[in-house]
Amino acid sequence: MxxxxxxxxxxxxxxxxxxxxxxxxxxxxxxxxxxxxxxxxxxxxxxxxxxxxxxxxxxxxxxxxxxxxxxxxxxxxxxxxxxxxxxxxxxxxxxxxxxxxxxxxxxxxxxxxxxxxxxxxxxxxxxxxxxxxxxxxxxxxxxxxxxxxxxxxxxxxxxxxxxHRKIVQKKPHILAPLRLKIVKDIEITKYPKLQIDTDACKNCGLCAKKCPDSNLVNQGDYIEIVDNKDCLHCLRCMHHCPSNAINFGKLTQGDNRYTIKKRNCFFEKSAGGHKERYWEDFDRTRAIWRKNTIKYWWKHRNKPEKELVDCKKTRTHNKL
Ligand SMILES: Cc1cc2nc3c(=O)[nH]c(=O)nc-3n(C[C@H](O)[C@H](O)[C@H](O)COP(=O)(O)O)c2cc1C
Ligand code: SF4
Ligand code: SF4
CATH class of the missing domain: 3.40.50.360 (Flavodoxin domain)
Structure with missing residues (x-):
């Protein structure tokens, strides 16, 4: 086949x-x-x-x-x-x-x-x-x-x-559209605008090459951030940057980033059948997240619009 x-x-x-x-x-x-x-x-x-x-x-x-x-x-x-x-x-x-x-x-x-x-x-x-x-x-x-x-x-x-078996889908919960809206609002508050640290950047062009959304354009001697509001937040640019020069706000600076090396270590661990995490633990943690997420959204619910307006106003052109 x-x-x-x-x-x-x-x-x-x-x-x-x-x-x-x-x-x-x-x-x-x-x-x-x-x-x-x-x-x-x-x-x-x-x-x-x-x-x-x-x-x-x-x-x-x-x-x-x-x-x-x-x-x-x-x-x-x-x-x-x-x-x-x-x-x-x-x-x-x-x-x-x-x-x-x-x-x-x-x-x-x-x-x-x-x-x-x-x-x-x-x-x-x-x-x-x-x-x-x-x-x-x-x-x-x-x-x-x-x-x-x-x-x-x-x-x-x-x-x-x-x-010749076919999958039958379960219908979403009646509150699913609200849940989707909450998550979308929260994501915006959690990811500030993408920034390029011009001192750290070595101008290798990899971020622009890897960006799936043409949000970064290699202009030869600098990377242009075309329009932050269209950024998928896939983190690929940050993930691939060899110089830790890309960040999405204060908390993403430094080398805490997710890398292929880290991914492979995590994969090898679970492929070896490790039993540190059990589903009950994960479910308990998810219940806490769910509660905190709703609280967080309520507290920040007016912030997303403010952030979006800011993005529309600023077309960022970062010279390296
Ligand atoms: C913008 C964004 C939104 C995400 N939203 C969710 C989500 O709603 N639920 C979830 O379980 N994981 C979410 N994640 C985590 C990713 O689904 C997860 O890390 C995934 O394995 C990443 O796959 P990749 O390395 O192939 O991009 C999100 C990640 C990003 C970057
Ligand atoms: S996060 Fe993804 S979409 Fe956004 S600029 Fe980086 S690579 Fe492009
Ligand atoms: S930000 Fe990183 S990946 Fe992009 S050009 Fe500079 S060094 Fe290369």
Whole structure:
């Protein structure tokens, strides 16, 4: 069988899981191509007929990242009733991400035969909290026995393709739209504007090359921050900067950032079947987060609009 895995990954968690799924399928003698959603030109050249498509993405603000939307028109033109599966990486709450994404797949007449979420380290928290912080400790890990879960997922996908099984989605809670609004408001307050430390920057251009949203443009002798309000906050620029020159406010300065090295350490730990974190602990922590989040939102509920107005007013051009 031939598979195409289409994925988006800001800081590498989803990319890693996509690669592991690919390797697992290849071990079963299937052919797999892995494509990042930024390679939209490449997507346009693919012949999708009879191929099974996998979609991978991180959970952003309780749903899938906005930039995924540009993939659907391409698929609409190129695909007819394909079989597909979806998976996500998340740090705390998947919310209704599968429901939201499968609505898009349904419009394209795709047949969804598998879906799985993979608890992963939080790229955002690693930039906002120090390593000895309670919140950091409770969110910076891949779930236990993750390789086994990936293996089981691949077996399930293959069984479901052969058994013609289809996934039926659970409908979201009636308060889901309010929950989405709360999370979106909070995200804005938590990420101040992106800044480039011109003294630390070595002008390598990597951030501009990696930015999935063309928010950073390499102008040769300086990086232009085109428009902060369109920034996805995927943290990829900060994650890749070799000089710690990019920050999203005071708490993201220094080298507390989430790096590929850190990700690989976390992954190896859980792949080895470590049992430091149990789901009951995580559920307890999530209950506390839920309560604190509502309190935080109520306290800051007028701040997001203020921040957005500021962003619209300032088109930042940082000379290096
Ligand atoms: C802007 C933004 C929003 C996020 N929102 C959520 C969320 O709503 N729920 C969650 O569990 N994790 C959330 N996360 C954490 C990521 O989903 C998680 O760390 C993911 O594994 C990152 O994947 P990546 O490394 O492939 O980008 C968010 C991360 C970012 C950057
Ligand atoms: S500028 Fe924004 S969208 Fe671009 S890489 Fe950085 S965080 Fe992501
Ligand atoms: S901010 Fe970092 S990644 Fe971007 S050009 Fe400067 S050194 Fe390179």
């Amino acid at each position: 031939e598979f195409i895995i289409i994925h988006f990954s800001g800081t590498g968690n989803t990319e890693l899981i996509s690669n592991k799924i690919k390797q697992r399928l290849e071990r079963n003698n299937h052919r797999v191509d892995l494509i990042s959603i930024e390679d939209i030109d490449m997507l346009k050249t693919i012949d999708f007929s009879d191929k099974v498509i996998g979609f991978g993405y991180p959970v952003y603000k309780f749903t899938f990242p906005d930039n995924y939307l540009k993939v659907f028109p391409v698929l609409q033109e190129k695909c007819r009733n394909n079989t597909c599966f979806q998976f996500c990486t998340y740090a705390r709450f998947t919310a209704d991400v599968f429901y939201d994404f499968s609505k898009k797949l349904k419009k394209l007449n795709f047949k969804l035969i598998g879906q799985k979420s993979f608890k992963s380290p939080s790229n955002g928290i690693s930039a906002r909290k120090p390593e000895n912080d309670y919140e950091y400790e409770n969110v910076m890990f891949f779930e236990d026995d993750i390789t086994r879960k990936i293996d089981d997922f691949v077996i399930e996908i293959l069984d479901n393709i052969n058994g």
